[in-house]
Amino acid sequence: QVQLVESGGGLVQAGGSLRLSCAASGRTPSTYAMGWFRQAPEKEREFAAAIHGSGDITSYADSVKGRFDISRVNAKNTVYLQMNSLKPGDTAVYYCAADVRYNDVVRGSNDYWGQGTQVTVSS
Secondary structure, three states: OEEEEEEOOEEEEOOOOEEEEEEEEEOOHHHOEEEEEEEOOOOOOEEEEEEOOOOOOEEEOOOOOOOEEEEEEHHHOEEEEEEOOOOHHHOEEEEEEEEOOHHHHHHOOOOEEOOOEEEEEEO
């Protein structure tokens, strides 16, 4: 089992930045692929970014590419999502995801999810 706890959400003005953190604990989380998904009100959950266990491979949704950066510090079992140039359309609950298989994280068919953290971007 892997437990995921997100933090760092909040209210920010358009054009601002936030950094989300996801702390993982449990069974060898530093080897797991991890990612971030988001769900806006009345919309389905969507993929935002993913990072391989090695940290060498990343993927981004087109909607966040060039503005968001995913990274990880395996010694801390923590993955980060640096969000810059935020837009009102980025408003959503952001969920941390983890799985042994990188492609499962990218597809959203991963085994583990966090509880989510709210990000609200005001115009």
